[in-house]
Amino acid sequence: MDEKLLETPLAAEHRALGARMVPFAGWLMPVQYAEGILAEHHHCRQHAALFDICHMGEFRVKGALAAADLDRILARPVADQPVGSCRYNFSLNEQGGVRDDLIVYRLAADEFYLVVNAGPCAGDAAWIGGHLSTTTAFADESAATAKLDLQGPEAAAVLGRLGLATASLPRYYHFQQTAIAGVPVLLSRTGYTGELGFELYFAAAAAVKLWRLLLADPAVKPADLGARDTLRLEMGYPLYGHEMDETTTPVEAGFGAMLKLGQPREFIGSAVLRDPVAGKPRRRLIGMALENKRAARAGAPIYCGAEQVGTVSSGAVAPSLDRAVAMGYVRADLELPVGAALELDNGRVRLAGTVAALPFYGAGSARMELAGR
């Protein structure tokens, strides 16, 4: 690999913990620690896991026209989003394909915080920044910002032990400005695991301090990209580059209702999505459960009888379900109800699978009520 890989402020911490580092989206990131992906996965489902997500990007957009601008640029409405809330959103190209999926935080009536994926980050900054009104300020704060994800049923208790009042922690998909050990933190109740969890944004210079502080809690263990992937797969959450890319529309990925295409709002890509011919979904995302722990991975052809009807976009063993699962795209015109039989070709053998409802894992604590609220 000739390309110089970026490292997060925590790279030395990961190495000291015995992490195996791999290239990911232009970054050198830990994929697993010594205990292994399965142990990290289960620790997150049962206690609390800490993820270094410093590679992701953060933008600040501010101005009287900021809400109207983002309403024009992003696929889900922004103008009606309440201050203090987070909203999952998409940046589309003119053909309606997904340039990136992101979360929009409304900091104030005229100020937004956008959290984007690492790979598309530089392109997002140019695209979104380039489509704003001249009076709207845009700042790419990615390099100066650390992001840690604390995820698991004990996550709120961990924050409580660090001095935060658990009864006043943010509600699901909401955020607040707070401080941990004197470090100002934007704290949102969001995540990518299906468990009760929080995402912490703060100055990169404090990354090592808060990482060590959170890991000092006996309930918390570090977890990495490997476990992050099995946790999100069990929830059926899309991963950019797998379930979504520039050739996939949010409608095909299952998010059509969120776009409120019946409303008159125009946004980049909306003309194609509303076009009865060009916008007609060609394929749709489904979940599939396999017979045992043998997995069909990204790229595996999906067969219905002798005919290939689609391709796996993500697949692995689901550690909390004791079997392999997969997500994949199939032709939109096929009736494939939950329970329908399919075959997945893993390159060696065709594995039997059935169409399964998403999420695969339904027992997550993400929306649990916090005591004292």
Add this chain to the structure above:
Amino acid sequence: MKYYAETHEWIEVVDGIATMGISTFAAEELGDLTYVEMPAVGKAFAAGAVIGTVESVKAASDIFAPIGGTVSEVNDALAADPALLNQAPEGDGWICRLKDVKEDELKTLLTAEQYQKTIAE
């Protein structure tokens, strides 16, 4: 005496019966193993043929027969609990046994010392 293949299998022949598996190094590289596809008992394999597959959370890898032979036994305990491959890859995590082995093919393999050198590179 244990021999190793460059493809990271180990094999040891005692009284004409070979026991084989994957090396400690390979098991560590693969990470948590979640599925092992065993060969059928009675099936004959030539040296270098795909005899089975191991799958970890992240990937699947073929297992190759280090020397020719006929499968006489597979490790049922491993099929039931693939984590044995992480716990004791060169012990209780053996994969299968071969009879009618071509013992002269052992000299095409690496000794433990030679194998350690190749993985250190």
